[in-house]
Amino acid sequence: MTREIFEIRDQDALGRIGELAVPRAGVTVETPALMPVVNPHLSTVDPARLESEFGAEVLITNSYIFYGSDDYRDEALDRGLHDVLGFDGAIMTDSGSFQLAEYGDIDVTTPEILQFQHDVGSDIGTPVDIPTPPDVERQQAEEELATTQERLEVAESVDMGDMLVNAPVQGSTYPDLREEAARHAYGTDLDVFPVGAVVPLMNDYRYAEMVDVVAAAKRGLGVDAPVHLFGAGHPMMFALAVAMGCDLFDSAAYALYARDDRYLTVRGTEQLDDLDYFPCSCPVCADYAPAELRSLADREREELLAEHNLHVTFQEIRTIKQALRSGNLLELVETRARAHPAMLDGYRALVEHAEQLEREEPVSKGAFFYLSGESARRPEVVRHHDRLARLHLDPDDQILSETYPLTAEVPERMDAEGHRSAALGVARLAAANPETAFTLAHRGWPESVLKLVPEGVELVDLREE
Numbered sequence: 167m168t169r170e171i172f173e174i175r176d177q178d179a180l181g182r183i184g185e186l187a188v189p190r191a192g193v194t195v196e197t198p199a200l201m202p203v204v205n206p207h208l209s210t211v212d213p214a215r216l217e218s219e220f221g222a223e224v225l226i227t228n229s230y231i232f233y234g235s236d237d238y239r240d241e242a243l244d245r246g247l248h249d250v251l252g253f254d255g256a257i258m259t260d261s262g263s264f265q266l267a268e269y270g271d272i273d274v275t276t277p278e279i280l281q282f283q284h285d286v287g288s289d290i291g292t293p294v295d296i297p298t299p300p301d302v303e304r305q306q307a308e309e310e311l312a313t314t315q316e317r318l319e320v321a322e323s324v325d326m327g328d329m330l331v332n333a334p335v336q337g338s339t340y341p342d343l344r345e346e347a348a349r350h351a352y353g354t355d356l357d358v359f360p361v362g363a364v365v366p367l368m369n370d371y372r373y374a375e376m377v378d379v380v381a382a383a384k385r386g387l388g389v390d391a392p393v394h395l396f397g398a399g400h401p402m403m404f405a406l407a408v409a410m411g412c413d414l415f416d417s418a419a420y421a422l423y424a425r426d427d428r429y430l431t432v433r434g435t436e437q438l439d440d441l442d443y444f445p446c447s448c449p450v451c452a453d454y455a456p457a458e459l460r461s462l463a464d465r466e467r468e469e470l471l472a473e474h475n476l477h478v479t480f481q482e483i484r485t486i487k488q489a490l491r492s493g494n495l496l497e498l499v500e501t502r503a504r505a506h507p508a509m510l511d512g513y514r515a516l517v518e519h520a521e522q523l524e525r526e527e528p529v530s531k532g533a534f535f536y537l538s539g540e541s542a543r544r545p546e547v548v549r550h551h552d553r554l555a556r557l558h559l560d561p562d563d564q565i566l567s568e569t570y571p572l573t574a575e576v577p578e579r580m581d582a583e584g585h586r587s588a589a590l591g592v593a594r595l596a597a598a599n600p601e602t603a604f605t606l607a608h609r610g611w612p613e614s615v616l617k618l619v620p621e622g623v624e625l626v627d628l629r630e631e
């Protein structure tokens with residue numbers, strides 16, 4: 167089965183630039199895409215402005231908010247969501263599963279809420295899944311996953327016309343359950359695959375576990391599955407999530423953080439009270455100094471902060487797309503990882519999945535920049551080492567020095583991991599070619615690393631030449 171709604175245009179690590187066709191809206195959304203969350207009760211930035219000023223192609227709103235209120239429900243059924251919200255792009259609706267998780271039972275079944283989403287003109291609807299939080303007992307995760315899977319099958323059986331339908335992937339923090347959930351979801355004829363209930367991981371800065379959860383889900387999904395990292399709206403982790411293969415993000419954070427005077431950056435979150443300067447050139451930050459913003463009335467300050475938060479969030483999506491197009495997404499991830507120790511853990515978790523990434527990584531990309539010890543464990547290096555172990559040389563073979571990633575840009579002052587990785591590569595090549603004589607010319611590699619090179623390899627320190 168191929169999913170004709172999603173086409174991949176470009177790829178780097180597991181990240182991709184894709185085109186998600188949303189037939190009911192008559193639009194094609196370029197991914198990675200950010201979907202601002204619009205709460206009709208508390209609209210911070212008008213949806214029409216999200217489209218015209220920020221370039222939002224798709225937004226997300228909660229159908230249960232409309233369903234659960236007599237006034238909103240009738241208005242949405244009469245006029246349709248696009249008219250009520252004043253938005254021409256694609257609209258994704260959530261089912262209220264989050265309310266279920268936060269406040270206990272909601273009083274609606276999957277066929278009812280899907281039919282309602284269809285009737286109010288949603289372009290991408292969602293069944294009522296069970297978002298199992300991290301760290302629960304395995305038995306709970308299994309039982310709730312079984313219920314979610316039944317509901318996906320119910321969702322599959324109702325005819326929703328050309329409305330796309332989400333197939334959420336649950337399974338808490340159990341990678342095998344996430345993988346199984348993903349495989350099951352991918353086996354349905356549903357369309358978009360949100361990886362659910364990761365918000366508690368994000369809120370606690372557990373980025374390494376977030377990476378493991380996404381990696382597990384990706385193993386169960388085909389490459390043509392559009393993946394939504396549900397509830398993850400902080401721009402600091404977008405590059406990491408895209409590199410793991412996430413295509414869609416939703417942001418409630420832009421408005422929620424603004425309400426608490428919190429200012430988003432790609433390096434983390436700042437309190438407005440703590441800032442003397444804005445490290446940003448968006449229209450808000452160009453017009454106001456932090457002290458001026460602090461002096462405004464609550465509502466105005468909140469709106470302006472929300473606008474800054476949106477600008478920085480959309481800007482990061484564009485930065486990621488360009489990095490992906492240029493073939494240096496992992497360098498961007500590496501740069502972002504330096505902002506916070508928890509992000510570094512996330513990046514280290516990513517390189518632990520290097521073999522999974524390597525299976526999909528394009529063979530030839532832009533220049534490889536060696537930026538840290540983690541660079542030595544990137545998928546390109548893993549692949550190169552695999553090749554070395556299988557490479558049988560002709561006596562006058564010259565290919566090695568020209569093969570990616572040996573064209574890597576490396577620092578003059580190489581670190582221990584880089585030296586170690588290079589020495590292990592030499593060892594593999596020598597082991598694969600026992601009849602061949604090797605000379606390793608190096609510039610002052612440390613003794614501890616040279617010990618990893620097999621005995622038969624002649625060593626020449628170029629600094630002594």
Ligand SMILES: [Zn+2]
Pocket residue numbers: 444446447448449450451452474475477478
């Ligand atoms: Zn700004």
